[in-house]
Amino acid sequence: MKWGGMCIYLLLFAITMYFVIRIEKYKKKYDIQTYKEIIAFTEGKSLNEIDKTKEEAKRPYQKGLLASGSAFLIVVIAIVITEIIKYFS
Numbered sequence: 001m002k003w004g005g006m007c008i009y010l011l012l013f014a015i016t017m018y019f020v021i022r023i024e025k026y027k028k029k030y031d032i033q034t035y036k037e038i039i040a041f042t043e044g045k046s047l048n049e050i051d052k053t054k055e056e057a058k059r060p061y062q063k064g065l066l067a068s069g070s071a072f073l074i075v076v077i078a079i080v081i082t083e084i085i086k087y088f089s
Helices: 002-030 034-041 049-088
Strands: none
Touching: 034 049
């Protein structure tokens, strides 16, 4: 599955990136970043000024946690894929 596996991976990557870019455009357009803001947006509501300020204050550390979590997830996926390749080799 050398080339076939790579093609499947690239197809999934392209589809994922397409939707990630679309979501990020919506988030930027409507200034929604946190989970609470996203939930309010999907329900057709908006946050009051106090809640909005609280959510904006959370963003800096949430971005750090998101980056750390993403890095951890990538390492876990790499280890799993390596073990799968070893098992089938």
